[in-house]
Amino acid sequence: MTGLTAEIRNPEGWPVAEAVLTVTDLDGHQLARAAADATGAAATAPLPPGTHTAVVTAPGHQPVALIARISATGAGTLGEIRLERSADAVTTPPPGPWTIDPAHSTVLVTARHLGIAGIKARFAEVGGRLDIAEIFERTTGYAEIKAATVDTGIAMRDDHLRSADFLDVERYPLITFRGTGLHRTGPAGWSMPGALTLHGRTRPTELTVTYGGYGPDPWGGVRAAFHAETLLHRKDFALDYNVMVQAGIAAVGTTVRIELDIELVQGDRLPAM
Structure with a gap:
């Protein structure tokens, strides 16, 4: 079983495989942490039901903080998240x-x-x-x-x-x-x-x-x-x-x-x- 899920992508829609999804309770205690796979998908273990804070980070991108609502089954979804590049992020060479x-x-x-x-x-x-x-x-x-x-x-x-x-x-x-x-x-x-x-x-x-x-x-x-x-x-x-x-x-x-x-x-x- 999975807990909170997300699809993490860059502004062009490509997966951000190095992204990390962290979930904390409203007091700031970490509940879960999951790294995105090669498709940009991240999934935590089941979480306590209720409202929590989800933070998505990745090198070269601006972090995103979101409200995560977890059902009685311990699951929830953030859907697709687009990470903006940091102001100091480098531009990679053309393909x-x-x-x-x-x-x-x-x-x-x-x-x-x-x-x-x-x-x-x-x-x-x-x-x-x-x-x-x-x-x-x-x-x-x-x-x-x-x-x-x-x-x-x-x-x-x-x-x-x-x-x-x-x-x-x-x-x-x-x-x-x-x-x-x-x-x-x-x-x-x-x-x-x-x-x-x-x-x-x-x-x-x-x-x-x-x-x-x-x-x-x-x-x-x-x-x-x-x-x-x-x-x-x-x-x-x-x-x-x-x-x-x-x-x-x-x-x-x-x-x-x-x-x-x-x-x-x-x-x-x-x-x-």
Whole structure:
């Protein structure tokens, strides 16, 4: 059995899947809390009969407070609720394909060395696209990094990283990520679950994504910017080499942080410049 139900939508009528419905009694004590599903539907457990207060909130939208009348069966409905966007809410990019611009995108990887210092590596070549959906949370993405372009600034170390001890770029030339949607975490923040393939292994991975906005560029196109981060465990991808393991010293840390600053161009191909 359900209690109070609501259909929560944005001004255009699309579901607001990240909305939360909270019900309190007239003294302000919380009675129930329910998150909306992918269709924007929210439903609480059965509630005490009577008159209560319902508040609907969602990141990037103005909250709405309503009177909820609950029947003797513990049920009630608010019907369809339209949430207005907050004044400071960001405007997401228009739907359609957006192509990563390698010349204006960077991938930075940081690992701990000897437990005290951070070793940073850049990958010079990254490509891919975002397919931005009408409902932004249904956006999907694909990115690929050429493993052989790793650069720490020290040639001997870079050659070692490319070798079979680490990335094994001859066998596994690409590092790829396929994102399967977005979950809002704040006005300009989302998480993107997906699958990362590295060193021949594929593991579920979630990116923390910050949206930087979109706008026209000097070449007649439109661009959007995103920053994404995730933390990987080396052993999940069989990157187990450690020249000092027998001495009991961790030469390279067990976790690796990946940061991506991505600029995308609207359309399914890069313009000639």
